[in-house]
Amino acid sequence: MSGTVAARRLSGVQILVEYLIRQGVPYAVGIPGHGSWSLTDALLDRTDAIRTLQVMHEQSAVHLADGYYRVAGRPLLAFTSIGPGATNTVIGMATAYVDSTAVLLMTGSAHTYMRGHGVLQELERRHVADNPRIFEPVVKEWWQPSRVDELPFVLHRAWNQMLSGRPGPVLLDLPMDVQAESAEVVLPEPDEREARGRARPAADDVERAARLLRAARRPVIVAGGGAIGAAASGEVTTLAERLGAPVVTTWMGKGAIDETHELAAQTIGDTASTCGNELAASADVVLSVGCRFTDWSASSYRKGVTFAIPPSRLIQIDIDPREIGKNYPVEVPLVADAKAALADLLAALGPGGGGDEYRETAYYREIQERKAAWREQMEVKSASDRVPMTQARAIREVQRATDPEAIVVTGAGLPQGIVKQRWVTRAPRTHITSGGFSSMGFTLPAAIGARLAAPERQVVAIAGDGDFLQTMQELAAAAMLDTPVCVVVLDNSGWMSIKGGQQTFFGRTAATDFLKRDGSSYSPDYAAIGQGFGLHAEQVNDPADVCPAVARALATGGPSLVAIKVSRDLADAGPDKTGWWDVPISEQHPEQRDAQLAGRAEEQHL
Numbered sequence: 001m002s003g004t005v006a007a008r009r010l011s012g013v014q015i016l017v018e019y020l021i022r023q024g025v026p027y028a029v030g031i032p033g034h035g036s037w038s039l040t041d042a043l044l045d046r047t048d049a050i051r052t053l054q055v056m057h058e059q060s061a062v063h064l065a066d067g068y069y070r071v072a073g074r075p076l077l078a079f080t081s082i083g084p085g086a087t088n089t090v091i092g093m094a095t096a097y098v099d100s101t102a103v104l105l106m107t108g109s110a111h112t113y114m115r116g117h118g119v120l121q122e123l124e125r126r127h128v129a130d131n132p133r134i135f136e137p138v139v140k141e142w143w144q145p146s147r148v149d150e151l152p153f154v155l156h157r158a159w160n161q162m163l164s165g166r167p168g169p170v171l172l173d174l175p176m177d178v179q180a181e182s183a184e185v186v187l188p189e190p191d192e193r194e195a196r197g198r199a200r201p202a203a204d205d206v207e208r209a210a211r212l213l214r215a216a217r218r219p220v221i222v223a224g225g226g227a228i229g230a231a232a233s234g235e236v237t238t239l240a241e242r243l244g245a246p247v248v249t250t251w252m253g254k255g256a257i258d259e260t261h262e263l264a265a266q267t268i269g270d271t272a273s274t275c276g277n278e279l280a281a282s283a284d285v286v287l288s289v290g291c292r293f294t295d296w297s298a299s300s301y302r303k304g305v306t307f308a309i310p311p312s313r314l315i316q317i318d319i320d321p322r323e324i325g326k327n328y329p330v331e332v333p334l335v336a337d338a339k340a341a342l343a344d345l346l347a348a349l350g351p352g353g354g355g356d357e358y359r360e361t362a363y364y365r366e367i368q369e370r371k372a373a374w375r376e377q378m379e380v381k382s383a384s385d386r387v388p389m390t391q392a393r394a395i396r397e398v399q400r401a402t403d404p405e406a407i408v409v410t411g412a413g414l415p416q417g418i419v420k421q422r423w424v425t426r427a428p429r430t431h432i433t434s435g436g437f438s439s440m441g442f443t444l445p446a447a448i449g450a451r452l453a454a455p456e457r458q459v460v461a462i463a464g465d466g467d468f469l470q471t472m473q474e475l476a477a478a479a480m481l482d483t484p485v486c487v488v489v490l491d492n493s494g495w496m497s498i499k500g501g502q503q504t505f506f507g508r509t510a511a512t513d514f515l516k517r518d519g520s521s522y523s524p525d526y527a528a529i530g531q532g533f534g535l536h537a538e539q540v541n542d543p544a545d546v547c548p549a550v551a552r553a554l555a556t557g558g559p560s561l562v563a564i565k566v567s568r569d570l571a572d573a574g575p576d577k578t579g580w581w582d583v584p585i586s587e588q589h590p591e592q593r594d595a596q597l598a599g600r601a602e603e604q605h606l
C-alpha cells in the first residue's frame with residue numbers, strides 16, 4: 001500500500017527505470033543522444049534488471065518493441081534523443097497505433113527553463129518544445145511533464161492508457177532537466193493503479209446474440225486482431241465447434257484459430273481466400289470478434305464479394321465502441337473484451353452442439369468443399385516448379401523447414417499477402433505483420449523483437465527486397481545481439497506489388513522496377529550483404545534448394561539470411577486476387593475506370 005511505502009529520492013529517469021522494472025519490462029531499446037543521456041546513464045545502474053538494446057535507426061526501436069508486444073503481449077520501452085531521433089519513430093508509432101499494439105516511447109525534450117529558445121534539435125516556431133505534436137494522430141495519449149514529482153502519476157497514467165481497453169502506443173516526451181533532477185517520490189503500486197479485468201457485454205445483448213446464433217443456419221465468425229489480443233482463440237474455436245460455424249480471419253486475426261482446423265475457413269478480403277470470402281458473403285449471421293472491417297478485409301464494402309450485411313445480420317464484438325456500426329449496420333453490439341464476450345455467449349447458448357456434431361451438417365460439407373476448391377486453386381502457384389520461383393512456392397518451401405509453432409513476420413509487399421494467403425498458421429501470436437498501416441521496413445526489426453519475446457521459437461522474417469532495403473541496417477542489431485532470426489529476402493528487383501497494381505489499374509507501370517541505366521534488372525547481392533554484417537547467408541535460385549538452405553540457416557543458431565530469387569512475372573509473382581479493392585482511376589484510362597466504377601456502384605457504404 002502506497003501509504004506505508006517510504007518515499008525515495010530519485011531522478012526523473014530513475015523513476016522511469018524503477019517503474020519499468022516494477023512492471024517487468026526487460027528491455028529498453030533505442031539510440032541515445034544528448035536528449036536521453038540521463039536515461040542511458042540511469043539504465044547503466046540497473047543492468048541487473050533491464051537491458052539496453054541498440055538498433056541502427058529509431059524506426060526499428062519502435063518496430064522491435066511492437067514485434068515484442070505482438071508476441072509476448074507485454075510492452076517494452078523504446079527511447080530516442082530529442083529531435084530527429086524522435087521523429088524517426090513516427091512510422092513505428094503509426095504502425096502500432098493502427099494495429100492497436102502497445103509501445104511506450106520516451107523521447108528527449110528541451111529543458112523546461114530553455115523551452116522555445118531554440119535548444120539544439122527543438123522544434124519551436126509554432127509552439128515551444130513542439131516535437132510531440134507530430135505524434136498526435138499516432139498515439140493514444142502523450143505527456144510532457146514539467147516537474148520530476150509529476151512522473152509517478154504520469155507513468156501509471158501512461159501504463160494504463162497503453163494497455164487498457166484497446167491497447168496502443170503512448171509517448172513520454174521528457175525534458176532533459178526533468179530527466180536529471182531528483183525529488184522525493186513514492187512509486188505507484190501497479191495493483192492500485194491498473195485497469196485490470198475484462199469488460200463484459202450487457203447481459204440482454206448477450207441473450208439477443210445467442211438467440212440469433214441459435215437460429216442461424218449459416219453462421220460465420222470473423223476473427224480480427226482483437227481476438228488474438230484478448231487471448232480469445234480458445235473461445236473462438238469452442239464457439240465455432242458449438243455452432244458449426246466457419247472462422248474466417250483478417251490480417252490481424254490470422255492465427256486466432258489453428259488453420260488446420262476443419263472449421264478454419266482461411267482469410268477474407270483481397271489477396272485472401274475464395275472459401276473465406278464465399279462463406280462470409282453468404283452468411284445469415286456474421287459474428288465479428290475484434291475486427292474493424294477495413295476496406296482490405298471487406299473488399300472495399302462491395303456487396304457480395306466478402307460481406308453482404310444486410311442481408312447478413314451482424315453481431316459485433318469490440319472493446320472500442322467507436323468501431324461499432326462503423327462500416328456495417330449492426331444488429332447486436334457487444335462492447336466488451338473479446339474473451340469475456342465469447343465466454344458469455346457460450347454460457348448463454350448453453351449445452352448442445354459440441355463434440356463432433358458439427359460434422360454432420362450439409363453446411364459443414366459445403367465448408368469442406370469450398371476449402372478443397374481453394375486448396376486446389378492455390379496449388380497452381382504453390383507447387384510451381386518454375387525458375388525464378390513463385391513467391392507462393394518459396395513460402396511453401398520455407399515453411400517446410402520450420403516448426404509448426406514458428407513465428408513468421410512480414411511487412412508490406414507481395415510477401416505480406418502471400419504469407420497471409422498461404423502460410424499455415426497454427427497458433428495465435430505466430431503470424432506477425434504490419435497489417436493495417438502495412439508499413440515496409442517492419443519485417444526485420446519486428447522479427448528481432450519477436451524472437452526476444454519467444455526465445456524458444458524459430459522466427460522467420462520474410463521480407464520483399466524493397467521492405468528489406470528500408471531497414472536492413474538492423475542486421476547489425478541482430479548480429480550484435482546474436483538474435484537468431486532467419487531473414488528470408490524475396491528478391492524480385494522491384495516493388496512488384498505496386499507494379500502489379502499499376503498494371504491492373506492503369507494498364508502500364510512506372511518507377512517500380514529496380515533498373516540499371518542499360519535497362520537490365522538491378523539487385524544488390526543480398527547474400528554478400530548478410531555476410532558483410534557477419535551473418536550466415538546464402539543465395540538460392542532453385543525451389544528445391546529453399547528448404548535445405550532455410551534449415552541450414554536455422555540450424556546455425558545465430559542470425560541468418562537466405563536470399564531467394566523470385567518471379568518478376570506479374571501473372572504468377574504474387575498472391576491470387578480473391579476480392580475487390582477500390583482504386584480511383586482517371587479518365588485517361590477509360591477501360592479500367594469503367595470497370596472500377598461498375599464495382600464501386602455496388603459498394604454498401606455509399
Ligand SMILES: Cc1ncc(C[n+]2csc(CCOP(=O)(O)OP(=O)(O)O)c2C)c(N)n1
Binds near residue numbers: 415440463498
Ligand atoms: C514505408 C512504405 N512505403 C511505401 C509503401 C507502399 N508499398 C507497399 S508494398 C510496396 C513495395 C514492396 O516491395 P517489396 O518489399 O520488394 O515486395 P514485392 O511486392 O516486390 O514482393 C510499396 C512501395 C508502404 N507500404 N510502406
Ligand SMILES: [Mg+2]
Binds near residue numbers: 413464465493494495
Ligand atoms: Mg520486391
